[in-house]
Amino acid sequence: MNVMQLIKRVETPEPWSEGEKIPWNDPGFSERMLEHHLTQEHDLASRKFEIIDRHVDWIHNKLEGKPSRILDLACGPGLYSSRLTRLGHSCRGIDFGPASIRYAREQALKEGLEVDYVLEDIRTADYEDEYDLVLFIYGEFNVFKPADIRRVLRKAYDSLREGGVFIAEPNRYETVKREGTAPAVWYSSQGGLFSPKPHLCLMENFWDQERDVATTRYFIVDAETSNVTLHASSMVAYTRENLEQILRGVGFKDIVFHESLSGGEKDLDENLEVIEARK
Template sequence: MAPVGVIAMNLMNIVKRTMQPEPWAEGEKIPWDEPGFSGRMLKYHLSQDHDMASRRFKIIDMHVSFIDGLVEGPRKVLDLACGPGLYASRFTSLGYKVRGIDFGPASIEYARGQAEKSGQEIDYVLEDMRTADYGEGYGLVLFVFGEFNVFRRGDIAAVLRKAYDSLAEGGVFVTEPHTFDAVKAIGEAPKSWYSGEGELFMEGPHLALMECFWNEEQRVAINRYIILDAETSEVTLHSSTMPAYTNDEYVKLFKEAGFSEVDFHDSLTGEDEGRNDELLVIVARK
């Protein structure tokens, strides 16, 4: 039986697939919370050869140094979509009290194990940030690397309100959403494929077919991943939808959540070095 959020298919389903899927009709997002997928994703998080899932450690070090200088409130951090704790552990080393929330089981298990090894007290929570208890009194809420755009518009508005409520007065929310043009480019990317094993979507030998769609009316990019198991010929479908926002729409979202100041920065290093043209850096203060 296919995991929740995964659609089982056969080869004829591929041929007769919907050529212009509706947003979210084929799935909420790729299966971050599925144990096997989460375990394979962890390898991408920890790799020092690329910045695909998490940044390399030297870049994270620069980010933490810059973000630390933004904090004017209590030395207490909420790290949303914390992954394997690469930011959380560094803020803890600077004297912050940290709670990290993620629903990838392998990432949380790894983060907890690293904290235990190093003797750090970090509250890692395995839960969906849409439903998790955030706590309160934070000087910083952190939500980095494009995760902002994987949520429905209503869900991200609710996350922003929860983040605002969790901050102490003068606390700051730091995030990296995609630019409007970056999301549109994702939706307009050409079809592609690969064959291999030990990759993100499957451990065994498989063929992966990817196609993307841009929905101009709803201004969302839809990513479809069709995975063919080379040993069993079983086919599974994963899909994710990414809403696009203009800079003015981002400001409106934050203002509606209650934030009094909303500023844009060049990068999380505060300089052009480390700049990613596909991502914005938004710093919003309560």
């Protein structure tokens, strides 16, 4: 793509028409994203370790401290799975970021932890079964097309034992709408998440009111060549009523909403909410 094609771009893209999400599975992008997962300077990709520790304590207490079989969907570099394994649980993490899975495996080997990390898309991966808990956290719920999220939820439901717990952490409706209605912005970088070379990042957002979908375009302009790379990501905004309806539709019951993965106001993230449901 060149600058003229950028200027002549489609004014308002259809959700998912220019890409489903930013390129998590690209090796170079994944390596750069891993740095964001592990940094303790911000919470953009993963939370700071002290917050994760409190979340893991809450999850461990949900399981009454009993050794349990846990599936961690979109597990990233294993920051939750590794901690839960240290507490005596048996964990399987699935993610399609190659650098994250490599790091998670290396850390497990270094610490002598038996964690099954799988490099796979959660839409197509084999989940196995008889889990006591399935985790699906940090906003990943919203990035899938409606048909895909139902497929993921059905697979999660089927993978649980009777009475097993499902914990998800979607973005709040207002969070997604706010992103979709935000003004266009740009920044320059000597090298960052989208490119290791000097570049401009031009971002524009769109809100589809009929479908409750926010779409963000990222135009990455190479400073040396002026070549333009387009990435796009769409997110569905769900009300609590929508979420409950979808979960019940695949069979979940006893649905409860929490303010955070600490169970209450502590560690509250105004962008996210927590759903707990049972099979």
